[in-house]
Amino acid sequence: MSRSLTSIILFGALALGAAAILLPFAWMVSVSLKPHSEVFTADFAFFPIAPTLANYWHALTQTRIPLYLLNGVIVTGGILVLQLAVTVPCAYALAHRQFVGRRFLFGAVVAALLVPFHVTAIPIFLGFAQIGILNTYTALILPFMATAFGLFLLRQAYAQIPDEVIAAARVDGMSETGHCLAHRLSARSSHRDRVLDLFGDGPLERSVLAAHRHDRPRSGNATTRHPVFPR
Amino acid sequence: MSIGMATAGKPALGLARARGMTTDLMLVGPAALSLLLFIFAPVAVVAVLAFTDYQVGASRFAWVGMDNFSSLFTSRLGRMALLNTLVYAGIVIPLSVGGGLLVALGLHRLAKTLPSVAAVLQTIYFLPVAATLVAMAVAWQMLLHPSLGPINAWIGALGGTPQNWLSDRDLVLFTLAVIGVWQTVGYNMVLFLAGLSAISPTLYDAAAVDGAPRGWSRFWLVTWPMLGPTTLFVVIVTATNAFRVFETVATLTRGGPAFASDTIVYALYREGFVYFKAGYASAITVVFFLALLVLTAAQLLLVERKVHYR
Numbered sequence: 428m429s430r431s432l433t434s435i436i437l438f439g440a441l442a443l444g445a446a447a448i449l450l451p452f453a454w455m456v457s458v459s460l461k462p463h464s465e466v467f468t469a470d471f472a473f474f475p476i477a478p479t480l481a482n483y484w485h486a487l488t489q490t491r492i493p494l495y496l497l498n499g500v501i502v503t504g505g506i507l508v509l510q511l512a513v514t515v516p517c518a519y520a521l522a523h524r525q526f527v528g529r530r531f532l533f534g535a536v537v538a539a540l541l542v543p544f545h546v547t548a549i550p551i552f553l554g555f556a557q558i559g560i561l562n563t564y565t566a567l568i569l570p571f572m573a574t575a576f577g578l579f580l581l582r583q584a585y586a587q588i589p590d591e592v593i594a595a596a597r598v599d600g601m602s603e604t605g606h607c608l609a610h611r612l613s614a615r616s617s618h619r620d621r622v623l624d625l626f627g628d629g630p631l632e633r634s635v636l637a638a639h640r641h642d643r644p645r646s647g648n649a650t651t652r653h654p655v656f657p658r
Numbered sequence: 659m660s661i662g663m664a665t666a667g668k669p670a671l672g673l674a675r676a677r678g679m680t681t682d683l684m685l686v687g688p689a690a691l692s693l694l695l696f697i698f699a700p701v702a703v704v705a706v707l708a709f710t711d712y713q714v715g716a717s718r719f720a721w722v723g724m725d726n727f728s729s730l731f732t733s734r735l736g737r738m739a740l741l742n743t744l745v746y747a748g749i750v751i752p753l754s755v756g757g758g759l760l761v762a763l764g765l766h767r768l769a770k771t772l773p774s775v776a777a778v779l780q781t782i783y784f785l786p787v788a789a790t791l792v793a794m795a796v797a798w799q800m801l802l803h804p805s806l807g808p809i810n811a812w813i814g815a816l817g818g819t820p821q822n823w824l825s826d827r828d829l830v831l832f833t834l835a836v837i838g839v840w841q842t843v844g845y846n847m848v849l850f851l852a853g854l855s856a857i858s859p860t861l862y863d864a865a866a867v868d869g870a871p872r873g874w875s876r877f878w879l880v881t882w883p884m885l886g887p888t889t890l891f892v893v894i895v896t897a898t899n900a901f902r903v904f905e906t907v908a909t910l911t912r913g914g915p916a917f918a919s920d921t922i923v924y925a926l927y928r929e930g931f932v933y934f935k936a937g938y939a940s941a942i943t944v945v946f947f948l949a950l951l952v953l954t955a956a957q958l959l960l961v962e963r964k965v966h967y968r
Contacts, residue, residue: 434771441764445782448840452785454808455797471811517689526682532690539697541954543902545923546947547700549707549930549939553714554700573692 459483498564505568513573518581523593533582539575701947707940714934726941738917739925739942742831746921747900749835750842754896755889757839758846763881765847766854780851784844791841795909798837799824824910827918834906834919842899846892853888857881894957898950922946 454473458466459482461475486492520526521533547570555566708726712719730736761783769776786794801807802823810820823833861880870879904923907913913920913928920928922942930939 431771434768437764437768438772438775441761441768441779444761445779448782448786448844451794451797451801451840452789454801455794458800467806471808473808513688513692516685520682520685524682524685526679526686532686535690535693535698539693541951542697542701542947543950545902545904545926546704546943547697548926549936549943550700550703551696552931553703553936556714570696572696573689575693575697578689578693 501564502567505564506571509568509572510574510577514577514581517573518578519585521578521582522585523588523590536575536578536582540579542575544570704940704943704947707937708944710937710940712937712940714930714936719937722937726938727945729938730941730945735917735920735925736942739913739920739922740945742918742920743901743903743922745831746835746838746903747897749832750838750900750903751893751896753835753839754842754846754900755892757843758892759850759885759889761843761847762850762854763877766851780847783847786841787844787848791905792909794841795837795906798906799910802833825915827915830911830915830919834903834910837906837910838900838903842896846896849888849892849895850885853885854881857884890957890960894953898953901946901949901953 457474460478460480462477462479462481465472465475465477521529521536551570552561555561560566560569709721709723710719711722711725731740765776765780765783768779802809804810804820804822804825809823814820821829824830857880861884862876865876865880868879870876902923903921904927907919907921907924908927911919913924923946926939926942926946929935929942
């Protein structure tokens, strides 16, 4: 009896907290379904009285939001492809090959983990301004072609493959490129890495590199955001 | 973790060795180059620029010694940015860590009786972590709107005084901190849940035998000490994220009103990318980076030395 009572109280408290967490999401959806007259009114109603999809239609057809979505796809896709091409071979070599400076390079990767983008933003901006690639997709993609986080995670995953497996494959005539790609064991870490990457692209990165001198993003009105046009 | 053994068939011939080195270079080169180009060189450049008066686009610059640092720490604006960041972190760290712990404890308990309900609640608490903070900041802006938002409408209905949450100098930092807590509580909850599930049930049995059957005594005797490493990790992660606050400031207040919500990363952005004072912005960057490094060092030292229950 007292056990189920505790459960009910616990559930009540947690549900209340969850409602608070959900509030901004719920309000966002509710406002998105309201016609203009209902948004700008003093008579307050949480749920729309005459729900409409007009706002969505407007966003998709009258604004440049589809272009921004496309920008997101291009930049994310570019980073993904480049990062896979650059970090996978390096992570493999760090885990399974002997070469001069390997320990040093791994140390550098760990050190680089400590550096957030905020710290490198100014020099990268100055450098990109110098070579004239601000306001291009390249500027948004290039700095993230090899992240310390990706290198580190992938290297740890590759290190879990026994050296014997690699040696056996080598005896069977597999090339080093083959090793990088064939060892499916690391696939899981790779997925996780990509997912974290998608979350990790913060707005500072974007706002800095999309260098909007005249047209900085204003809150609340997506149409004034400056898209990235390749020159 | 095998940090490597000699690769099979060590090349005896110089030619084979040279080939091996070329392979190494091809595998490692691009990544090493991009780390150098986009991380280490920029860090070095920032450290140098911090001692100059360089402006973006200028053709020359002069060395100014510690001037940038002293103006950050002595000017009213610089001090405000630093102080605001500390106040923000001072609110977010305890509330977000404490809130995450409470929610995790509750869900851990609830999962024993109502597992599916606990799973749904857990997903809800994690939603803000997965959502894009900039977009959600706009949702918060609508929620907090002085005349059109529901928060003030409810406060008015309950007989309270509606507030200008984002344009009142004395309130704005707290409003941003609440959004910060809202955003990070779910992440901390997940970390605490992982920590809780790692506690062996035998410890609770032992505590029961020793006369601490349930409730608070059980919590203080077993749960809290066993969560030590998790708690420390959560505190450090929350702290580093709190010091980096930028998104909500940039979208909701732009540091205003009258710099009342200016924070260190926003000041860095404003000085560097709006006013183009690269030298001064670099000095802010150096201070920010050093603060983060101190936090990381504290984490390493404390985790290694102080917390060793396992």
